[in-house]
Amino acid sequence: MAYDIQTWIKVAAFTGAGLAMGLGAIGAAVGEGYTAAQANAAISRNTKATGEIFKSMLVGQAIAESASIFALVIAMILLFSNFTATSYVTVAAVFAAGLAMGFGAVGSGVGSGFPAGAACTGMARQPAMGGRLTTNMLIGSAVCQTPSIFALVTAFILLFSDFSMRPVSPTWAALLGAGFASGLGAIGSGIGGGVVAQNSCEGIARQPSAVTPVTNIMLLGQAVTQTPAILGLLVSFILIFKSFEPTNSLAPSMALLASGLCIGIGAIGPGIGEGIASSGGVKWVARNEAHVGDITRLMLVGMAVAESTAIYSLVIALVLVFVV
Amino acid sequence: MAIEGTDIVQAAAFLGAGLSMGLGAIGPGIGEGMAAAKACEAIGKNPKEAGLLTRTMLVGQAVSESTGIYSLVIALLLLFVV
Numbered sequence: 001m002a003y004d005i006q007t008w009i010k011v012a013a014f015t016g017a018g019l020a021m022g023l024g025a026i027g028a029a030v031g032e033g034y035t036a037a038q039a040n041a042a043i044s045r046n047t048k049a050t051g052e053i054f055k056s057m058l059v060g061q062a063i064a065e066s067a068s069i070f071a072l073v074i075a076m077i078l079l080f081s082n083f084t085a086t087s088y089v090t091v092a093a094v095f096a097a098g099l100a101m102g103f104g105a106v107g108s109g110v111g112s113g114f115p116a117g118a119a120c121t122g123m124a125r126q127p128a129m130g131g132r133l134t135t136n137m138l139i140g141s142a143v144c145q146t147p148s149i150f151a152l153v154t155a156f157i158l159l160f161s162d163f164s165m166r167p168v169s170p171t172w173a174a175l176l177g178a179g180f181a182s183g184l185g186a187i188g189s190g191i192g193g194g195v196v197a198q199n200s201c202e203g204i205a206r207q208p209s210a211v212t213p214v215t216n217i218m219l220l221g222q223a224v225t226q227t228p229a230i231l232g233l234l235v236s237f238i239l240i241f242k243s244f245e246p247t248n249s250l251a252p253s254m255a256l257l258a259s260g261l262c263i264g265i266g267a268i269g270p271g272i273g274e275g276i277a278s279s280g281g282v283k284w285v286a287r288n289e290a291h292v293g294d295i296t297r298l299m300l301v302g303m304a305v306a307e308s309t310a311i312y313s314l315v316i317a318l319v320l321v322f323v324v
Numbered sequence: 325m326a327i328e329g330t331d332i333v334q335a336a337a338f339l340g341a342g343l344s345m346g347l348g349a350i351g352p353g354i355g356e357g358m359a360a361a362k363a364c365e366a367i368g369k370n371p372k373e374a375g376l377l378t379r380t381m382l383v384g385q386a387v388s389e390s391t392g393i394y395s396l397v398i399a400l401l402l403l404f405v406v
Binding site for chain 2: 188192228249250251253254255257258259260261262263264265266267268269270271272273274275276277278279280281283284285287288290291294295298299301302303305306307308309310312313315316317319320323324
């Protein structure tokens with residue numbers, strides 16, 4: 001018994017929606033749980049600051065929630081849109097949109113929980129710095145959301161572009177690869193950016209006079225930590241917008257799928273690692289403000305080395321797309 | 325369409341190359357980050373030894389990079405040699 005395209009589109013949309021929301025719920029829940037745990041510990045340390053800490057916990061959790069709200073939006077679109085497709089490519093595009101958003105929300109959700117937790121701990125330690133801590137936490141958490149926004153953009157492009165003129169093989173693999181590239185690629189940078197912001201909040205609470213250099217170095221570190229996610233986005237755009245020769249064999253399709261997987265998975269480690277490197281930098285800028293230059297320089301060198309494996313992944317991904 | 329054996333082998337080589345480099349990049353990335361974080365801490369504690377600490381960090385990172393290079397080599401072998 002044969003099924004028509006509409007059936008397959010529905011299958012892809014529903015499984016995509018399930019994956020988008022299921023995977024997308026992981027990150028925010030872990031992050032918010034971490035925030036709540038830190039807030040509880042902070043309140044037990046300094047019960048007088050309960051009101052401030054509670055407020056800060058809720059604000060931080062609300063930001064961490066946004067990544068999974070993106071996933072909810074994509075899941076709703078997948079559930080309730082009427083996809084009128086004439087080509088099987090749309091089946092892959094719809095499923096890839098769900099994958100991209102589901103994986104893409106994990107990192108930002110986990111990451112945004114870290115600065116919020118550290119801000120709560122910091123308020124118990126230094127109630128007078130509440131305002132600056134909240135500001136720093138908001139900036140840090142907002143930057144953490146960027147990888148999930150990259151994934152959201154990719155998901156929207158996959159959902160609302162018309163791919164029906166493209167040859168089914170190998171475009172289906174390119175679109176799935178694009179979903180993996182920007183979805184998986186967002187995990188590392190989201191978590192890494194969160195670790196940086198966490199340590200900057202901790203540093204400000206410990207050494208309030210160093211707030212300006214700490215916030216600046218945090219932004220620098222977070223910006224560099226985003227690069228693996230940007231590499232993932234780059235490869236996913238190449239896979240989406242490049243037109244491929246039609247083919248009947250399996251190998252060219254698998255090369256495109258592998259390209260997306262390669263940069264997607266390959267961006268996870270460098271993203272987390274650069275976040276850890278930069279967190280050491282901001283932590284010690286707060287403790288030893290006089291040597292901010294030396295520490296920043298070493299931090300950037302260390303991050304550049306940690307980036308190298310992401311670059312190798314990019315090279316292999318580009319070779320898979322353009323050479324083989 | 326009929327898929328031939330060589331086609332499947334080629335497809336597996338491509339997938340293997342992507343997975344080799346992708347998974348192989350995770351460990352060195354995180355490990356080198358940890359090395360850099362501790363090096364920043366060390367400079368914060370003892371800024372006078374910045375040169376020595378930078379050198380030590382780079383040597384340590386170069387060693388932990390090696391598994392990433394192995395992955396790269398295997399990926400290139402899968403793509404171009406096998």
